[in-house]
Amino acid sequence: MSSALLIMIGLALFLGLVLGYAAIKFKVTESPLVQKIDAILPQTQCGQCGFPGCKPYATAIAAGEADINQCPPGGEEGIRKLAELLGVDPKPLNAEHGEPKPKSVAVIDETLCIGCTLCIQACPVDAILGAAKHMHTVIAKECTGCELCIPPCPVDCISMQVLQEDLDTWKWKYPLYSIQAK
């Protein structure tokens, strides 16, 4: 009788220790849902959703504090994917947060740049290269097209250029027939 009791107590203690260790060792610091939402968001870090980046927006969606239709760069497809993930109905993009635009990159007019570094500080992905009183330039490959560098520029030397299709980004089109009567 007492040995059975001891075995049970011992077992309980042992399993408790294992569970306690596992809770520390495999601690989940971040909600996996936030990560899944963040993976769908386009990572432009533009803040058009009203949050200071994609991760905070993902956190807000996961907490139910933000709607899924606040991300213009993600577009309809982003909303559809989020709806699918969260098991809700997709809805049209909230126009308050802006319109989807074609993918663009910022271009600095290097003849006008005065080297104030304000755009460098504004860039969320460190895609602008330069130093104080030296000309700045945008690393086009790393620019997300968030437009955050445009308002701080005191001489308005930054413009957005829509990315043109080239041989590396060209896509086969959806097969369509040209019907004469249009």
Next chain:
Amino acid sequence: MRTLHTFHGGVHPVEHKQESTALPIAQMPLPSQLTVPLHQHLGQRAKPLLQVGDKVLKGQMIGQADGDISCAVHAPTSGTISAIDQAPVPHPSGLPDLCITIIPDGAEQWIARTPLNYQAMNPIALRQHLRDFGLAGLGGAVFPTHAKLNPGKLANVPTLILNGAECEPWITCDDLLMRERAVEIVAGAKIMQHLLGATEVLIGIEDNKPQALEAMRAACAETSFEVIAVPTLYPSGGAKQLTKILTGQEAPSGGRSTDIGVQIFNVATAYSVARAVLHGEPLISRIVTVTGNVEQPRNYEVLLGTPVRELNALAKPRSDTQGTIMGGPMMGFTLPSADVPVVKATNCLIAKSTQLFPPPQLALPCIRCTLCAQACPVNLQPQDLYWFSRGREFGKAQEYNLFDCIECGCCDYVCPSHIPLVQYYRYAKSEIWAREREKNQADLARERHEFRLARIEREKKERADKLAAKTQGSKTPSANAEVDPKKAAIQAAIERAKLKRAGVTPQNVENLATDTLKEIEEIEARRAQLKRSMEQQPDAPD
């Protein structure tokens, strides 16, 4: 006698081969200009080496390979570089690409050509040479040859296959090459065999080319190479299909033929390897079949960069010609214009007419007859892939092995509803690639953003730490004085100045007379008074 295997499906389109095989290969005369694209191969674009106005020799490297999956491009003749800019290239999009334009001087002056003693060479150096000779697969996929000649993790690749099947209708460039230059093809195969460490070399040729078979057999008489006639069935010239026919083995889905110990090259690639290694000639020309709606269909040896318009003109296109197909009618595409140059991938140019190639009929709904599934040489379910691609369910299409599709067009060919199936697959594939690119860009942006946030946080912490150290330092200067000699020096200077200010006692007044001392006192008193009055009127204009 080797037992041959069969692959699933396949079709028998009308061959149209005899039109262009009547005449031997002709050397095309020097064109008026040569526009050499820097991206004629799969992989990274070559980097231009020279400037506009530079003189070049025939065979001189003008574009350097950029990375391992890339190869060089060369001047096809001697002349002057007149432009390095965006020019139209043979691509279904019609978009331009970076090209080097050369105006020939007519001298055809070669660079110094030195044959390589490949058997004594380090394989790595030999592959490097092949890359710098600009060798890429001439069957159409233009994958850099040196990369395929690397056994990699395997010690060797036991089976080397030369692909002389040439299964697409109209195309005869490999047929003529095998008839006329079999000896050099075999010499190239020996070099490939050497690099791969292959123990058996199989040469597969469709049985509708008896003359090529005979020539190749004669050239292989002294070797252990096996020349095998394979039944004529499109697409037996597909790399995986020919491997299946000759060895009975299938490369795994998504894998490469090297996974089953087989490497396969086009016969024209073997020929160009021989020209490069044994004669020191880089890849600057290739055999092109010019056929279709023309008076004199024929095979020409053409310098890369030759305008398609000038090559077509040699074959005398008929008046009702509308456009040109590059490649075969099954897998080729209509060129955006005749101003594009001949490139490494140009095996055939077919002049189009509505009689030979009627415009596509209106697609009717899919009736689920599964004729396409019966014809598919890769054992796919084309009708399912069609539904998924059409419905933009790309994930599902990938699950159904969309990327194993070789775009051979057998399904299109048999579809009774005339559905452009391959177009749907190409659309789906390029959408999936685009999404992949977008995802990679998003991942990069996320990583950079997170790094930036971490950096800002770190800088903030560093500033706070510095400030804390400073305030702490002023509280206990003695503790820090020894640690920082600079601070100690400053501190010492401050101390000295303080001392100076406190005890300003003139050193030269001890031995003066009393009336002189009195005079000094008076002056000091006046000075003090003046100072006071100045302080009372601080706003006085100066």
